[in-house]
Amino acid sequence: MKNKQVLFDDWGMLDYQTAWDKQEEIFSGIVRSKQFNRSNNTEHPTSNHLIFVEHPHVYTLGKSGKPQNLLLDENELLDKHASFHKINRGGDITYHGPGQLVGYPILDLDNFFTDIHLYLRTLEEAVILTLKDYGIIAGRFTGFTGVWLDADNEKARKICALGVRCSRWVTMHGFALNVSPDLDYFKNIVPCGIDDKQVTSMELELGYKPDLSEVKKILMNHISVSFEMEIV
Template identity: 70%
Template structure:
């Protein structure tokens, strides 16, 4: 099993461009696995972990309800935001500057073939990162992602998740609100949940976080929990 993972930060990148780049890496990995099965070979499959930020964009997953976007075309233009229907799981979410968007493109045959454990492990990496800053976070029963105060009526989501997995190769991933402008969430019903708020680290702590520092802590936790060697 190959536990080496190439880490790359694409910086601030248009969502559609990042989606296309993801698809290229994903399809290459799936093709290697298909060739191995067809030709009875053992070519090593690569693993990639991408961090980036996006300009204002709303994305709707395969199980999403279009009506959960509360803006029409004119409203999107006024907010300088774009909108895409995409091939991940989950409903609608928002991406924007100040948010760490993570795209692990992993062959889970190199780690473990359990999509639920995969999601829980990503959640745990975010929970541990928040703990580094004194923020207590956890899980909300029945939902993916990371939540603050999940056990009471103040529950609010700080990290959303939606993934695609084919032949145990993953793509898409998570959106972690660090210094995110939360006003943009008012234009959607986030993840289809209309009775819960969203949160950011900046909102909780009262100051802007250094993004590179948070990214370093997060990728360190991801690597440790998956047993990865980042390269």
């Protein structure tokens, strides 16, 4: 029995470790439900969640990432009021901070489609459509995840990073859309391990600071349509 209802929650501003712990709790609960169904030959529906959040300044390093892509030592992190976490998603290093919309879809892909590449492309498409609503033409960069501007020329710059974990077709972690963050914080890392490309934000591209609550509504709608889900 496929359950396409998705519980939405906006955690507001929340420190990274607390958000990660809450994600893990939800993720583990869904995995346990699937294990129970399998062990008992039952078909109780599993839950799906979509979480929006902002984080205080933090750098996170994926399991395949290189620590040297963080260009700060412990004292410099303190000076920047930033923290650092090694985590269990894919991808390399990235930055999260105020003004960046972070999305954590914790979905049982058995309720939608069991294809992790399609999952990533569908998330990217929802972001691309959101940016299009603001007149920003974005797309994909062959060989890289995320959403890019001018990916076909030397001006290529990333506006949204993706990094996910998937186990038993349950997802966690997700995407980070640069709405209006302080882009100087990206200068302290080699973003996603790519040392010859720039990052950008909606604010920089538009010349004004978009309303974050409006961006959330538009993006949530595109996610729900792209995945054919019902947000509750």
